[in-house]
Amino acid sequence: xxxxxxxxxxxxxxxxxxxxxxxxxxxxxxxxxxxxxxxxxxxxxxxxxxxxxxxxxxxxxxxxxxxxxxxxxxxxxxxxxxxxxxxxxxxxxxxxxxxxxxxxxxxxxxxxxxxxxxxxxxxxxxxxxxxxxxxxxxxxxxxxxxxxxxxxxxxxxxxxxxxxxxxxxxxxxxxxxxxxxxxxxxxxxxxxxxxxxxxxxxxxxxxxxxxxxxxxxxxxxxxxxxxxxxxxxx
Numbered sequence: 554x555x556x557x558x559x560x561x562x563x564x565x566x567x568x569x570x571x572x573x574x575x576x577x578x579x580x581x582x583x584x585x586x587x588x589x590x591x592x593x594x595x596x597x598x599x600x601x602x603x604x605x606x607x608x609x610x611x612x613x614x615x616x617x618x619x620x621x622x623x624x625x626x627x628x629x630x631x632x633x634x635x636x637x638x639x640x641x642x643x644x645x646x647x648x649x650x651x652x653x654x655x656x657x658x659x660x661x662x663x664x665x666x667x668x669x670x671x672x673x674x675x676x677x678x679x680x681x682x683x684x685x686x687x688x689x690x691x692x693x694x695x696x697x698x699x700x701x702x703x704x705x706x707x708x709x710x711x712x713x714x715x716x717x718x719x720x721x722x723x724x725x726x727x728x729x730x731x732x733x734x735x736x737x738x739x740x741x742x743x744x745x746x747x748x749x750x751x752x753x754x755x756x757x758x759x760x761x762x763x764x765x766x767x768x769x770x771x772x773x774x775x776x777x778x779x780x781x782x783x784x785x786x787x
Contacts, residue, residue, distance in 0.1 A: 555582040556668060558604040561593045561619075562586070562632065563611050567653065571606055571632070574660045577696055580668055580689060588612075590619035602627045604648075604667050609633040628670055630663045658726050661691050665735045688735055690716060692723040699723070701740065706765055707732060707749040717768075744780050745773035755784065 558581050562568045568586055575581045584600050587593040589612050596602070605627050609616040616633075620626055629646075634653040648670060649663035665688060690697045699718065708715040709729045716723045729749060733741065736749075743749050744763060748770050756764040758781070761772050772780055 554580065556580055556603045556671060557582050557584050557601060558606055559584050559593060559596055559602045560586040560606045561590065561611065562608045563588045574657055577657065578661065578664055578689065579696060579698055581664065590614040593619065603671060605629045607631055628667050630667060658691050661689055662731065665689055669735060690723055690725050692725050697723060701737060704751055705754060706768065706770060709747040742780060742783055744776050745771050752783065758784065
């Protein structure tokens with residue numbers, strides 16, 4: 554699945570950074586780069602666009618005002634150097650709000666949110682539409698497309714996560730909570746403050762640990778009741 558995106562940004566350095574980020578993100582397809590809302594409006598009249606990367610402070614018309622002119626707007630990720638616009642950004646039903654300067658990791662998190670929204674919308678369409686079955690992860694200066702089915706378990710270590718896959722492990726920056734938000738609901742479960750596992754990979758519970766594949770993972774005291782309830786334990 555490719556997500557067609559349009560960059561609307563008047564500052565050349567910010568435009569170039571966004572173009573680089575989009576180029577490094579395999580799920581995104583750049584439609585065009587515009588310096589103001591009027592050029593963006595012309596593009597939207599001619600090209601299908603799934604996602605707007607929209608600066609708020611634009612010449613002649615702000616990003617907020619531009620969005621209000623669209624009868625059927627694409628999904629929007631706002632970008633700005635001014636944190637005071639955050640509340641208004643979320644009130645506009647934006648996917649995310651990126652405060653400049655933002656890292657590629659933060660950009661990728663916003664993109665994953667957008668892709669998940671598109672996947673959810675697609676799931677409501679006729680059955681011929683295939684839902685999203687992957688997540689994008691940044692590790693080793695590369696962007697990996699990781700299928701949900703290939704995740705064995707996720708382990709938190711400080712400010713990083715070890716995503717254990719079939720045959721390899723990726724170390725990514727982030728928290729368990731943020732990672733869970735990007736996973737399909739119901740298919741993964743947090744069993745410990747430091748561990749998330751796919752429900753389908755759990756073989757059995759033995760005391761205060763579970764077996765997944767050839768690995769035993771501890772069950773945190775605060776999570777045991779929820780784990781047993783989820784698995785239907787007697």
